[in-house]
Amino acid sequence: MFDFCINGGGMVGAALALGLTQQGYKVAIIETAMPQAFDPGQKPDLRLSAISLTSVDLMRALGAWSFIENYRVKPYSKLSVWEQPSMATEFDAQSIGQSLLGYFVENRLIQLGCHQALADYDVTWINQTKLVGYRETEGITAVELDNHEVLQCRYLIGADGARSQVRALAQIGSTGWQYGQQAMGITVELQSDPGSETWQQFYPSGPRALLPMYGNYASLIWYDDATRIKQLKSLSKQQLTEEIQSHFPDRIGPFSILDKASFVLTRSHASDYVRPGVILVGDAAHTINPLAGQGVNLGFKDVAALLAVTATCKPEQPEFHQQLKTAYETPRKRDNLMMMSAMDSFYLLFSNEIPPVKWIRNLMLKGADMAGPIKHKILKYAMGMDEWKF
Template sequence: MARRFDVIIVGAALNGLVAALALGGARARRPLSVAVIDAVDPYQKVLNSHDARASAITASSKRMFEALGLWEGISPHAQDMREIIVTDGNGSPENRPTLLQFGNQHNARNVTACMVENSRLLEGLLAGTKPPNIELVIGHGVAEQSFGPGLAKLTLVNGEQFSCSLIIAADGAKSAMRSAANIELVGWTYDQMGLVVSFVHDAPHGGRAEEHFTPSGPFAILPLAGNRSSIVWTKRTEEARRLLALSPADFAVELQAQVGSHLGKIAVIGCPQAYPLSMFFARQFHGPRLALIGDAAHVIHPLAGLGLNLGLRDAAALAECVGDAYTLGQDIGGQDVLERYTAWRRFDTVATAASLDGINRLFSNDNSFLRIARDAALRTTNQIAGLKQAFAREAAGQTGDLPKLLRGENI
């Protein structure tokens, strides 16, 4: 006998859980019944610090967490980004000319984002994921699926059966749901990996985030709560593999040399992790009775820390489309609802992905002519207040057609 839910979400990571909370959480005005399926136990991921990454959470994503009643649990682990500097990181760490600067360490008024470790985000989302409306089904992946026409159906590898009006694929970059629905991808991989690790340091960071553009790719130092920081160190694949193979002591020496002396002596926490980098998006963000969100729909270069924020926008927009249909008594997995969702989200995503791809290509090279031109362009931008504000609004996720949840309104 198949168990029946309004919506089934495949993938109980950050985007899947946020979508579940938007549709069936305690703050939803008309909560739907939601099952969230994952082969891997997310509670174990928190315990094992499975994901070493930390995420920049934009002001609008933070408003969404507040609207869903989650921010109180997450905020003790959040570090405001008071200042962001972008430098030409071609030279030594002590000699990196600042090209762009947003905010000021001594003034908390212009905070556009904050940093939170992914394991703390996951923990906060799991705390809100509760019955009666949300059920977590953990430990078995999906073996079979069919997408309609009347209902979508799923069978897990242990034989359990489910049916629903809508499946949401939040099953990441290699989404099996997306493949099963024959939705094509457009994009490419980079010969780059993002090395991620956190460290403690002697001197305070003052809430300053740093992005240094080096010929092998951007190197970001991101402030975490306390005297701790996290890095995303973009390296050519071969060089990233060499760094990963180093002993902890040798890695710490190379990292200290890369960070410089301004944070004092550093001590690495845990082991570095490396993520192969790519950029792609699905040709459509939906199929029959199926909607793609997060990395299942798009993967972008992490240089601006926007991937998760785009996924949260997907979850908010989809929840609004589904909620509106439900209120009007329409089929929540119907073609009109899903077309509205794709139309809302796809252009925004493709535009962001394309601009980040351009920035990565422009900066990840050693061409001195290009270097002079791009440094001059950034310095000019730094001096034009209106242009800088426009960049800051974009980085804070304040632009475009924001779904209600990202404006802090419940649905």
């Protein structure tokens, strides 16, 4: 029998599996879509994340960061945001006594790094069959697979993303919505290294951003309404290049497009993270507007909080379920909801063209650039280095 069966071996699921196995638990991971192996000659992936220093510390503690770093990462030390260039706000790592704000890393490489670290531990991988159901009876959870095999564990963990099958099987409701904007990610090759600054300019239709990547590569993010994103997606590379040159800030220089993809923006929040025999983590429990790049970092904070529980209380102990509710679910729901609300307020503020609101937000950006202590507090919170307290 397993202590934990994790449905989903992505970034969050693999990191959690690594922590649990290091604590001595018997773990099974159900994952049929294994990532492509790393090859230094590969072009960059479309999907990447801004990894906070707190998340990097977690990856280091788990023994995965050295593998990730050996693939390819892009450190960044400066973030600039503006609507009017004369009223820009710059967040600099040195202002809070750090050398970096974080790293941009391709999602697949984070996943591969965790998988490589897991190779040193006795974990069971289930790659050829999928989860179809579960039954919880008196502290034992029977996990049913589509090949008719049944695994027994103490808890089934849903680390299976925004469309979580575990959440659906547990009949855990969620609240949320799809935003009016969508986004397009465009991987480009520049003529030179993009440097260590990431920037974002706000437009009435949504922000446009540059995320530096390793070498001469970068990712451009274009937010807009669904019709416009669909139209952009249909363009040839040459046509899209011309659109970017016409509508992005004049800070990119010559570039060539490698790949593009569009994605919808959603917010969702599960009513429960914990049920008898079931735990939700990461996107299975919550999704957030990606404006500030906090999605996977919130997932890693879930991992850290859950590992703090399992370090002191075992799943077979009678008090374990209550510990999950009080020491994992309650604080993580509060923190995640606070970040969701902050991003929604930000989204609404910068999607509003009423003249007084427009004037206020520009004043806020300029004011934030001048207000040292508040600016530093915001930056530390975004980096996961501090808790926001009212």
